[in-house]
Amino acid sequence: MPTSFSTDLPLRGRILIVDDMMENVLVLNNILKEQHEVLFALKGDKAIELAQTRAPDLILLDAVMPEMDGYTVCTKLKHDPLTADIPIIFITALTDVQDETRALDIGAVDFISKPVNPSIVQARVRTHLTLKRQTDLLRRLTLSDGLTGIGNRRCFDEQYQREWRRCQRNQRSLSLMLIDVDHFKLYNDHYGHQAGDEALQRFGDLLSQTIQRSSDLAARYGGEEFAVLLSETDTEHAMVVAAKIHQALAEIAIPHHTSPTAPMITASIGLASLVPDGGLAPDSLLERADQALYRAKHSGRNRTEIG
Known part of the structure; x- marks a missing residue:
């Protein structure tokens, strides 16, 4: 939490890409790197560690991964107060409606199917970053001391x-x-x-x-x-x-x-x-x-x- 509060919204986001296949990470990185800071993790436990320590604005999460799948990662992140408010978009080759419903039920905000369309990824990322920034702004206003402008x-x-x-x-x-x-x-x-x-x-x-x-x-x-x-x-x-x-x-x-x-x-x-x-x-x-x-x-x- 910053020491004082501003109504200015940041222009760039910090995006965490989580996928066990490096070629998929590189595809998403190429789509997003010009507008955003990009982090990546190839395993679920590393993704959780980065989410806790680097506080990304948005997570793009693969569903099917060895050791710890995306659903487990999402559940752990949503149950940790440090990471519960980070929006998660599933990006996966799974196309069944039940898979999408499961992702949304455990707290994901969106679901994108592979192979990804760059324009779709950019648009969805932009939409959810905007929503998060607006939510963060409202939250900062409720956490600001009315007299001094610092935290209450x-x-x-x-x-x-x-x-x-x-x-x-x-x-x-x-x-x-x-x-x-x-x-x-x-x-x-x-x-x-x-x-x-x-x-x-x-x-x-x-x-x-x-x-x-x-x-x-x-x-x-x-x-x-x-x-x-x-x-x-x-x-x-x-x-x-x-x-x-x-x-x-x-x-x-x-x-x-x-x-x-x-x-x-x-x-x-x-x-x-x-x-x-x-x-x-x-x-x-x-x-x-x-x-x-x-x-x-x-x-x-x-x-x-x-x-």
């Missing part, structure tokens, strides 16, 4: 679960920062709620500009509290991001003359990192970050504590 609490909750599972699967570290704008009630009381809203907007922009990777997320967690989720990031690298946030706040220097901590707006950060495994509940990282934030707020504020 629902957005955070959903991405947190996805990244927990991703890091658990890859055995990589997941880092979380819970951030509280220091003495914000005093700021609102002194400067007014409109100025408070403007300050939160500037802080949201600051977070968006500080984190760069598309896999990372900045979200408004509630009120003057924010969250930053850093996928596949350990404590050392997360601390670098936290330091950048403190530095960026110091540079924009929003006046806060009623703060007992500093004459400008500051923030307290609770940071926690861990490698998810089956013995840990997903909430454990949140609890560690929350405890670290508590320590930061009760140890003078304007600092980062590690949980």
Whole structure:
């Protein structure tokens, strides 16, 4: 999930072709490569791995493959929250109505028979990419905080679960920062709620500009509290991001003359990192970050504590 939200629709799609015959992959690649980024897999397990790690916009899937057929691949993808929303078009030599019905019943959006017609493939791909982009846009709007434009609490909750599972699967570290704008009630009381809203907007922009990777997320967690989720990031690298946030706040220097901590707006950060495994509940990282934030707020504020 991006750190901020745009209504611009991308011009290119990322297409994953899944077929055990390389000659079929090459045919589809030649049809699509000028307009789209093309990935391919010759086996079902590799297709699932690429879908989980590269997040294609659309999958073109052969039905008949050894070891794991297309129906099994489709079922697995549709039952995984990481990949469930990726549209799948079956491209197969099977022509029986029952085969097409089976594909649609398990979640495919379309069914194209081999040998393929290039114009048909391009048209169907274009149609389903357009539908997905429109769906993604509507979804982004529902996951955007109305004041700051970054992710809202629902957005955070959903991405947190996805990244927990991703890091658990890859055995990589997941880092979380819970951030509280220091003495914000005093700021609102002194400067007014409109100025408070403007300050939160500037802080949201600051977070968006500080984190760069598309896999990372900045979200408004509630009120003057924010969250930053850093996928596949350990404590050392997360601390670098936290330091950048403190530095960026110091540079924009929003006046806060009623703060007992500093004459400008500051923030307290609770940071926690861990490698998810089956013995840990997903909430454990949140609890560690929350405890670290508590320590930061009760140890003078304007600092980062590690949980």
